Amino acid sequence: VLDRRALDDVLDSALVCHLAVMVDGVPLVIPTVYGWQGDTLYIHRSTGAGTYRASVAGEPVCVTITVLDAVIYARSAFHHSVNYRSAIIHGRLRTVTDPEEQLVGLQAIVEHVAPGSWAVARPPSAKERAATAVVALDLTEASVKVRAADPGDEPEDIAADLIWAGVLPIEQSWGAAQPAADLLTARPVPTHVTSRSRPGVAHRAGTPLL
Amino acid sequence: VLDRRALDDVLDSALVCHLAVMVDGVPLVIPTVYGWQGDTLYIHRSTGAGTYRASVAGEPVCVTITVLDAVIYARSAFHHSVNYRSAIIHGRLRTVTDPEEQLVGLQAIVEHVAPGSWAVARPPSAKERAATAVVALDLTEASVKVRAADPGDEPEDIAADLIWAGVLPIEQSWGAAQPAADLLTARPVPTHVTSRSRPGVAHRAGTPLL
Numbered sequence: 001v002l003d004r005r006a007l008d009d010v011l012d013s014a015l016v017c018h019l020a021v022m023v024d025g026v027p028l029v030i031p032t033v034y035g036w037q038g039d040t041l042y043i044h045r046s047t048g049a050g051t052y053r054a055s056v057a058g059e060p061v062c063v064t065i066t067v068l069d070a071v072i073y074a075r076s077a078f079h080h081s082v083n084y085r086s087a088i089i090h091g092r093l094r095t096v097t098d099p100e101e102q103l104v105g106l107q108a109i110v111e112h113v114a115p116g117s118w119a120v121a122r123p124p125s126a127k128e129r130a131a132t133a134v135v136a137l138d139l140t141e142a143s144v145k146v147r148a149a150d151p152g153d154e155p156e157d158i159a160a161d162l163i164w165a166g167v168l169p170i171e172q173s174w175g176a177a178q179p180a181a182d183l184l185t186a187r188p189v190p191t192h193v194t195s196r197s198r199p200g201v202a203h204r205a206g207t208p209l210l
Numbered sequence: 211v212l213d214r215r216a217l218d219d220v221l222d223s224a225l226v227c228h229l230a231v232m233v234d235g236v237p238l239v240i241p242t243v244y245g246w247q248g249d250t251l252y253i254h255r256s257t258g259a260g261t262y263r264a265s266v267a268g269e270p271v272c273v274t275i276t277v278l279d280a281v282i283y284a285r286s287a288f289h290h291s292v293n294y295r296s297a298i299i300h301g302r303l304r305t306v307t308d309p310e311e312q313l314v315g316l317q318a319i320v321e322h323v324a325p326g327s328w329a330v331a332r333p334p335s336a337k338e339r340a341a342t343a344v345v346a347l348d349l350t351e352a353s354v355k356v357r358a359a360d361p362g363d364e365p366e367d368i369a370a371d372l373i374w375a376g377v378l379p380i381e382q383s384w385g386a387a388q389p390a391a392d393l394l395t396a397r398p399v400p401t402h403v404t405s406r407s408r409p410g411v412a413h414r415a416g417t418p419l420l
Contacts, residue, residue: 175379
Protein backbone atom coordinates (compact mmCIF):
# COMPACT_ATOMS: atom_id res chain seq x y z
CA VAL A 1 0.00 0.00 0.00
CA LEU A 2 1.36 3.34 -1.05
CA ASP A 3 1.77 5.84 1.74
CA ARG A 4 1.25 8.99 -0.27
CA ARG A 5 2.42 11.22 2.56
CA ALA A 6 5.72 9.32 2.72
CA LEU A 7 6.08 9.58 -1.06
CA ASP A 8 5.44 13.34 -0.99
CA ASP A 9 8.06 13.67 1.74
CA VAL A 10 10.71 11.97 -0.44
CA LEU A 11 9.70 13.84 -3.61
CA ASP A 12 9.82 17.09 -1.70
CA SER A 13 13.12 16.49 0.08
CA ALA A 14 15.28 15.43 -2.87
CA LEU A 15 16.29 17.40 -5.96
CA VAL A 16 17.43 14.70 -8.35
CA CYS A 17 16.11 11.25 -9.15
CA HIS A 18 17.87 8.29 -10.74
CA LEU A 19 16.12 7.05 -13.88
CA ALA A 20 16.97 3.61 -15.27
CA VAL A 21 16.24 2.97 -18.93
CA MET A 22 17.36 0.12 -21.15
CA VAL A 23 19.76 1.15 -23.91
CA ASP A 24 20.74 -1.67 -26.29
CA GLY A 25 19.72 -4.27 -23.71
CA VAL A 26 21.84 -2.75 -20.95
CA PRO A 27 20.45 -0.68 -18.07
CA LEU A 28 21.59 2.93 -17.88
CA VAL A 29 21.01 4.98 -14.72
CA ILE A 30 20.77 8.71 -15.32
CA PRO A 31 20.61 11.33 -12.58
CA THR A 32 18.10 14.01 -13.52
CA VAL A 33 15.97 16.74 -12.00
CA TYR A 34 12.24 16.21 -11.75
CA GLY A 35 8.98 17.78 -10.73
CA TRP A 36 5.55 16.43 -9.99
CA GLN A 37 1.93 17.44 -10.10
CA GLY A 38 -0.69 15.27 -8.44
CA ASP A 39 -0.03 11.65 -9.43
CA THR A 40 2.39 12.46 -12.23
CA LEU A 41 6.17 12.71 -12.07
CA TYR A 42 7.71 14.85 -14.81
CA ILE A 43 11.25 14.76 -16.11
CA HIS A 44 12.71 16.35 -19.19
CA ARG A 45 15.25 15.19 -21.70
CA SER A 46 16.80 16.74 -24.74
CA THR A 47 14.84 15.43 -27.75
CA GLY A 48 18.17 14.42 -29.30
CA ALA A 49 19.34 12.26 -26.36
CA GLY A 50 19.60 8.52 -26.86
CA THR A 51 18.06 7.92 -23.45
CA TYR A 52 15.00 9.83 -24.60
CA ARG A 53 14.72 7.70 -27.72
CA ALA A 54 14.91 4.58 -25.57
CA SER A 55 12.23 5.84 -23.23
CA VAL A 56 9.71 6.70 -25.93
CA ALA A 57 9.89 3.11 -27.10
CA GLY A 58 7.63 2.45 -24.10
CA GLU A 59 10.02 0.11 -22.34
CA PRO A 60 9.56 -0.29 -18.58
CA VAL A 61 11.64 2.14 -16.55
CA CYS A 62 12.42 2.67 -12.88
CA VAL A 63 12.93 5.95 -11.07
CA THR A 64 14.48 5.96 -7.61
CA ILE A 65 14.72 9.00 -5.37
CA THR A 66 16.90 8.81 -2.27
CA VAL A 67 17.47 11.13 0.65
CA LEU A 68 20.33 10.20 2.95
CA ASP A 69 19.67 11.23 6.54
CA ALA A 70 22.39 9.75 8.75
CA VAL A 71 25.23 7.30 9.18
CA ILE A 72 24.68 4.49 11.70
CA TYR A 73 27.71 3.61 13.84
CA ALA A 74 27.05 0.17 15.29
CA ARG A 75 29.01 -2.02 17.75
CA SER A 76 29.48 -4.56 14.97
CA ALA A 77 30.84 -3.93 11.48
CA PHE A 78 27.86 -5.90 10.12
CA HIS A 79 25.25 -3.49 11.51
CA HIS A 80 26.85 -0.31 10.22
CA SER A 81 24.26 1.30 8.01
CA VAL A 82 22.59 4.52 6.93
CA ASN A 83 19.26 6.14 7.69
CA TYR A 84 17.51 7.12 4.49
CA ARG A 85 14.20 7.71 2.76
CA SER A 86 13.74 6.37 -0.73
CA ALA A 87 10.98 6.01 -3.28
CA ILE A 88 11.04 3.49 -6.12
CA ILE A 89 8.67 4.16 -9.00
CA HIS A 90 8.03 1.61 -11.72
CA GLY A 91 6.19 2.31 -14.94
CA ARG A 92 6.47 3.28 -18.57
CA LEU A 93 7.39 6.78 -19.60
CA ARG A 94 4.67 8.65 -21.42
CA THR A 95 5.83 11.37 -23.79
CA VAL A 96 3.81 14.49 -23.12
CA THR A 97 2.40 15.70 -26.45
CA ASP A 98 -0.23 18.15 -25.25
CA PRO A 99 1.40 21.64 -25.27
CA GLU A 100 -0.47 22.67 -22.13
CA GLU A 101 0.67 19.61 -20.20
CA GLN A 102 4.21 20.14 -21.51
CA LEU A 103 4.15 23.58 -19.90
CA VAL A 104 2.69 22.11 -16.69
CA GLY A 105 5.55 19.60 -16.61
CA LEU A 106 8.24 22.19 -17.27
CA GLN A 107 6.78 24.46 -14.60
CA ALA A 108 6.68 21.57 -12.11
CA ILE A 109 10.34 20.80 -12.79
CA VAL A 110 11.55 24.41 -12.61
CA GLU A 111 9.48 25.10 -9.49
CA HIS A 112 10.88 22.01 -7.80
CA VAL A 113 14.48 22.85 -8.68
CA ALA A 114 14.09 26.57 -8.02
CA PRO A 115 10.85 27.52 -6.27
CA GLY A 116 9.70 31.00 -7.27
CA SER A 117 11.71 31.07 -10.51
CA TRP A 118 8.87 30.24 -12.91
CA ALA A 119 7.14 33.55 -12.19
CA VAL A 120 10.22 35.67 -12.89
CA ALA A 121 12.33 33.79 -15.45
CA ARG A 122 11.80 34.15 -19.19
CA PRO A 123 9.31 31.43 -20.24
CA PRO A 124 10.45 28.68 -22.63
CA SER A 125 10.43 29.79 -26.26
CA ALA A 126 8.89 27.72 -29.06
CA LYS A 127 12.41 26.63 -30.08
CA GLU A 128 13.30 25.62 -26.49
CA ARG A 129 10.04 23.73 -26.12
CA ALA A 130 10.70 21.84 -29.37
CA ALA A 131 14.14 20.85 -28.07
CA THR A 132 12.73 19.56 -24.78
CA ALA A 133 10.90 16.29 -24.39
CA VAL A 134 8.76 16.26 -21.27
CA VAL A 135 8.02 12.74 -20.15
CA ALA A 136 5.59 11.64 -17.48
CA LEU A 137 5.56 8.70 -15.12
CA ASP A 138 2.56 7.60 -13.08
CA LEU A 139 3.28 7.87 -9.35
CA THR A 140 0.66 5.34 -8.33
CA GLU A 141 3.12 2.42 -8.67
CA ALA A 142 5.57 3.81 -6.15
CA SER A 143 6.91 2.24 -3.00
CA VAL A 144 8.66 4.06 -0.20
CA LYS A 145 11.29 2.71 2.17
CA VAL A 146 12.44 4.55 5.25
CA ARG A 147 15.13 3.69 7.79
CA ALA A 148 15.02 6.13 10.67
CA ALA A 149 16.38 4.22 13.62
CA ASP A 150 19.23 3.57 16.01
CA PRO A 151 21.85 0.90 15.31
CA GLY A 152 20.29 -2.57 15.16
CA ASP A 153 23.04 -4.31 17.10
CA GLU A 154 22.93 -7.87 18.43
CA PRO A 155 21.96 -8.26 22.13
CA GLU A 156 25.37 -9.74 22.97
CA ASP A 157 27.18 -6.74 21.41
CA ILE A 158 24.96 -4.32 23.33
CA ALA A 159 25.64 -6.23 26.54
CA ALA A 160 29.40 -6.39 25.88
CA ASP A 161 29.32 -2.57 25.88
CA LEU A 162 32.76 -2.18 24.33
CA ILE A 163 32.41 0.88 22.11
CA TRP A 164 30.25 3.92 21.38
CA ALA A 165 27.34 3.44 19.01
CA GLY A 166 24.93 5.98 17.61
CA VAL A 167 23.62 8.06 14.77
CA LEU A 168 25.51 10.79 12.91
CA PRO A 169 22.96 12.96 11.08
CA ILE A 170 23.66 14.40 7.65
CA GLU A 171 22.44 17.96 7.30
CA GLN A 172 22.07 19.91 4.10
CA SER A 173 22.02 23.67 3.81
CA TRP A 174 22.43 26.39 1.21
CA GLY A 175 25.73 28.16 0.88
CA ALA A 176 25.99 31.86 0.02
CA ALA A 177 24.33 32.62 -3.32
CA GLN A 178 26.94 33.52 -5.96
CA PRO A 179 25.82 36.00 -8.64
CA ALA A 180 26.57 34.95 -12.23
CA ALA A 181 29.82 36.46 -13.49
CA ASP A 182 27.97 37.87 -16.50
CA LEU A 183 25.26 39.61 -14.46
CA LEU A 184 25.22 43.13 -15.92
CA THR A 185 23.66 44.90 -12.95
CA ALA A 186 24.50 44.22 -9.32
CA ARG A 187 21.16 43.17 -7.83
CA PRO A 188 20.23 41.88 -4.40
CA VAL A 189 19.70 38.12 -4.30
CA PRO A 190 15.91 37.70 -4.60
CA THR A 191 13.96 36.60 -1.55
CA HIS A 192 12.75 33.40 -3.24
CA VAL A 193 16.43 32.41 -3.25
CA THR A 194 17.51 33.78 0.13
CA SER A 195 14.46 32.42 1.97
CA ARG A 196 14.49 29.01 0.31
CA SER A 197 13.80 26.06 2.63
CA ARG A 198 16.90 23.99 3.17
CA PRO A 199 17.50 20.93 0.98
CA GLY A 200 16.86 17.43 2.29
CA VAL A 201 13.75 18.53 4.15
CA ALA A 202 10.18 18.54 2.86
CA HIS A 203 8.89 22.09 2.54
CA ARG A 204 5.53 21.62 0.84
CA ALA A 205 4.09 19.11 3.28
CA GLY A 206 2.48 20.67 6.32
CA THR A 207 3.65 18.29 9.00
CA PRO A 208 7.12 16.80 8.86
CA LEU A 209 6.99 13.05 8.41
CA LEU A 210 9.94 12.13 10.58
CA VAL B 211 39.09 8.33 -21.52
CA LEU B 212 38.50 7.77 -17.85
CA ASP B 213 39.71 10.56 -15.62
CA ARG B 214 40.57 8.48 -12.58
CA ARG B 215 41.02 11.53 -10.38
CA ALA B 216 37.51 12.72 -11.25
CA LEU B 217 36.15 9.24 -10.53
CA ASP B 218 37.90 9.10 -7.16
CA ASP B 219 36.45 12.51 -6.32
CA VAL B 220 32.89 11.27 -6.95
CA LEU B 221 33.45 7.93 -5.16
CA ASP B 222 34.91 9.77 -2.22
CA SER B 223 32.26 12.50 -1.99
CA ALA B 224 29.11 10.36 -2.07
CA LEU B 225 27.90 7.74 0.39
CA VAL B 226 25.32 5.82 -1.62
CA CYS B 227 25.21 4.65 -5.21
CA HIS B 228 22.22 3.71 -7.36
CA LEU B 229 22.49 0.18 -8.75
CA ALA B 230 20.25 -0.88 -11.64
CA VAL B 231 19.63 -4.57 -12.12
CA MET B 232 17.08 -6.34 -14.31
CA VAL B 233 14.41 -8.22 -12.36
CA ASP B 234 11.94 -10.15 -14.53
CA GLY B 235 12.81 -8.02 -17.53
CA VAL B 236 12.19 -4.74 -15.72
CA PRO B 237 14.94 -2.45 -14.43
CA LEU B 238 15.10 -1.91 -10.68
CA VAL B 239 17.19 0.91 -9.20
CA ILE B 240 18.39 0.25 -5.66
CA PRO B 241 20.16 2.80 -3.48
CA THR B 242 22.99 1.12 -1.58
CA VAL B 243 26.20 1.91 0.24
CA TYR B 244 29.48 1.00 -1.39
CA GLY B 245 33.21 0.93 -0.96
CA TRP B 246 36.11 0.59 -3.33
CA GLN B 247 39.65 -0.65 -3.44
CA GLY B 248 41.84 0.10 -6.43
CA ASP B 249 39.82 -0.61 -9.57
CA THR B 250 37.06 -2.53 -7.82
CA LEU B 251 33.78 -1.20 -6.49
CA TYR B 252 32.24 -3.33 -3.74
CA ILE B 253 28.63 -3.46 -2.66
CA HIS B 254 26.89 -5.95 -0.42
CA ARG B 255 23.49 -7.55 -0.56
CA SER B 256 21.66 -9.94 1.67
CA THR B 257 22.13 -13.41 0.14
CA GLY B 258 18.35 -13.83 0.30
CA ALA B 259 17.51 -10.68 -1.69
CA GLY B 260 15.96 -11.07 -5.12
CA THR B 261 18.16 -8.32 -6.47
CA TYR B 262 21.20 -10.36 -5.46
CA ARG B 263 19.87 -13.41 -7.26
CA ALA B 264 19.35 -11.31 -10.39
CA SER B 265 22.84 -9.90 -10.20
CA VAL B 266 24.60 -13.24 -9.89
CA ALA B 267 22.99 -14.29 -13.14
CA GLY B 268 25.71 -12.15 -14.71
CA GLU B 269 23.35 -9.72 -16.38
CA PRO B 270 24.75 -6.30 -17.24
CA VAL B 271 24.23 -3.74 -14.49
CA CYS B 272 24.78 -0.02 -14.10
CA VAL B 273 25.87 1.86 -11.00
CA THR B 274 25.48 5.63 -10.87
CA ILE B 275 26.89 7.83 -8.12
CA THR B 276 25.78 11.44 -7.96
CA VAL B 277 26.85 14.40 -5.84
CA LEU B 278 24.65 17.47 -6.10
CA ASP B 279 26.62 20.68 -5.66
CA ALA B 280 24.37 23.64 -6.47
CA VAL B 281 21.17 24.93 -8.01
CA ILE B 282 21.54 27.17 -11.06
CA TYR B 283 19.16 30.14 -11.21
CA ALA B 284 19.12 31.33 -14.82
CA ARG B 285 17.39 34.28 -16.54
CA SER B 286 15.36 31.77 -18.56
CA ALA B 287 13.29 28.88 -17.23
CA PHE B 288 14.98 26.67 -19.84
CA HIS B 289 18.48 27.18 -18.47
CA HIS B 290 17.65 26.44 -14.84
CA SER B 291 19.83 23.53 -13.87
CA VAL B 292 22.02 21.98 -11.20
CA ASN B 293 25.75 21.66 -10.72
CA TYR B 294 26.69 18.07 -10.02
CA ARG B 295 29.35 15.40 -10.25
CA SER B 296 28.32 11.93 -11.35
CA ALA B 297 29.95 8.66 -12.26
CA ILE B 298 28.26 6.00 -14.37
CA ILE B 299 29.77 2.52 -14.17
CA HIS B 300 28.76 -0.27 -16.52
CA GLY B 301 29.67 -3.90 -16.09
CA ARG B 302 28.65 -7.26 -14.76
CA LEU B 303 28.61 -7.96 -11.04
CA ARG B 304 31.11 -10.54 -9.91
CA THR B 305 30.20 -12.44 -6.75
CA VAL B 306 33.19 -12.44 -4.45
CA THR B 307 33.85 -16.03 -3.42
CA ASP B 308 37.33 -15.72 -1.97
CA PRO B 309 36.95 -15.25 1.83
CA GLU B 310 39.89 -12.84 1.96
CA GLU B 311 38.47 -10.65 -0.80
CA GLN B 312 35.05 -10.79 0.89
CA LEU B 313 36.66 -9.30 3.98
CA VAL B 314 38.47 -6.69 1.86
CA GLY B 315 35.13 -5.74 0.30
CA LEU B 316 33.32 -5.52 3.63
CA GLN B 317 36.12 -3.44 5.09
CA ALA B 318 36.05 -1.11 2.08
CA ILE B 319 32.30 -0.62 2.50
CA VAL B 320 32.39 -0.08 6.28
CA GLU B 321 35.39 2.25 6.02
CA HIS B 322 33.67 4.30 3.34
CA VAL B 323 30.41 4.57 5.29
CA ALA B 324 32.11 5.07 8.65
CA PRO B 325 35.87 5.73 8.42
CA GLY B 326 37.67 4.41 11.48
CA SER B 327 34.94 1.96 12.46
CA TRP B 328 36.53 -1.19 11.06
CA ALA B 329 39.34 -1.06 13.62
CA VAL B 330 37.01 -0.77 16.62
CA ALA B 331 33.77 -2.54 15.69
CA ARG B 332 33.25 -6.27 16.22
CA PRO B 333 34.34 -8.03 12.99
CA PRO B 334 31.75 -9.95 10.95
CA SER B 335 31.03 -13.41 12.35
CA ALA B 336 30.95 -16.52 10.19
CA LYS B 337 27.15 -16.39 10.27
CA GLU B 338 27.07 -12.73 9.25
CA ARG B 339 29.53 -13.38 6.45
CA ALA B 340 27.39 -16.23 5.15
CA ALA B 341 24.35 -13.94 5.13
CA THR B 342 26.21 -11.26 3.16
CA ALA B 343 26.96 -11.44 -0.53
CA VAL B 344 29.81 -9.15 -1.47
CA VAL B 345 29.72 -8.29 -5.15
CA ALA B 346 32.37 -6.52 -7.16
CA LEU B 347 32.17 -4.28 -10.19
CA ASP B 348 35.14 -3.27 -12.31
CA LEU B 349 35.69 0.50 -12.20
CA THR B 350 37.56 0.64 -15.49
CA GLU B 351 34.34 1.10 -17.49
CA ALA B 352 33.30 4.25 -15.68
CA SER B 353 32.53 7.66 -17.08
CA VAL B 354 32.35 10.87 -15.09
CA LYS B 355 30.26 13.94 -15.84
CA VAL B 356 30.70 17.23 -14.03
CA ARG B 357 28.76 20.48 -14.29
CA ALA B 358 30.46 23.17 -12.28
CA ALA B 359 29.51 26.41 -13.96
CA ASP B 360 27.44 29.57 -13.96
CA PRO B 361 24.03 29.73 -15.65
CA GLY B 362 24.32 29.10 -19.41
CA ASP B 363 21.88 31.81 -20.43
CA GLU B 364 21.28 33.06 -23.99
CA PRO B 365 23.12 36.27 -24.99
CA GLU B 366 19.82 38.14 -25.46
CA ASP B 367 18.66 37.21 -21.93
CA ILE B 368 21.98 38.34 -20.46
CA ALA B 369 21.74 41.61 -22.39
CA ALA B 370 18.08 42.13 -21.37
CA ASP B 371 19.34 42.11 -17.75
CA LEU B 372 15.88 41.71 -16.21
CA ILE B 373 16.51 39.47 -13.19
CA TRP B 374 19.19 38.10 -10.88
CA ALA B 375 20.97 34.94 -11.96
CA GLY B 376 23.52 32.85 -10.15
CA VAL B 377 24.51 29.74 -8.28
CA LEU B 378 23.09 28.56 -4.94
CA PRO B 379 25.54 26.02 -3.46
CA ILE B 380 24.33 22.98 -1.56
CA GLU B 381 26.44 22.26 1.50
CA GLN B 382 26.43 19.09 3.54
CA SER B 383 27.56 18.78 7.12
CA TRP B 384 27.26 16.44 10.08
CA GLY B 385 24.74 17.15 12.77
CA ALA B 386 25.41 16.40 16.44
CA ALA B 387 26.16 12.70 16.99
CA GLN B 388 23.29 11.01 18.87
CA PRO B 389 24.27 8.11 21.14
CA ALA B 390 22.20 4.94 20.69
CA ALA B 391 19.35 4.76 23.20
CA ASP B 392 20.59 1.31 24.29
CA LEU B 393 24.17 2.40 24.94
CA LEU B 394 24.86 1.00 28.42
CA THR B 395 27.71 3.33 29.37
CA ALA B 396 27.82 7.04 28.62
CA ARG B 397 30.95 7.42 26.50
CA PRO B 398 32.41 10.38 24.67
CA VAL B 399 31.74 10.33 20.94
CA PRO B 400 34.94 8.85 19.45
CA THR B 401 37.28 11.15 17.53
CA HIS B 402 36.88 9.18 14.30
CA VAL B 403 33.25 10.32 14.45
CA THR B 404 33.69 13.87 15.74
CA SER B 405 36.57 14.66 13.37
CA ARG B 406 34.99 13.10 10.31
CA SER B 407 35.38 15.10 7.08
CA ARG B 408 32.10 16.59 5.98
CA PRO B 409 29.95 14.70 3.44
CA GLY B 410 29.84 15.76 -0.20
CA VAL B 411 33.54 16.56 -0.25
CA ALA B 412 36.36 14.23 -1.18
CA HIS B 413 38.53 13.51 1.84
CA ARG B 414 40.92 10.87 0.56
CA ALA B 415 42.17 12.75 -2.47
CA GLY B 416 45.02 15.13 -1.75
CA THR B 417 44.04 18.04 -3.93
CA PRO B 418 40.39 18.99 -4.32
CA LEU B 419 39.23 18.53 -7.89
CA LEU B 420 36.91 21.52 -8.10
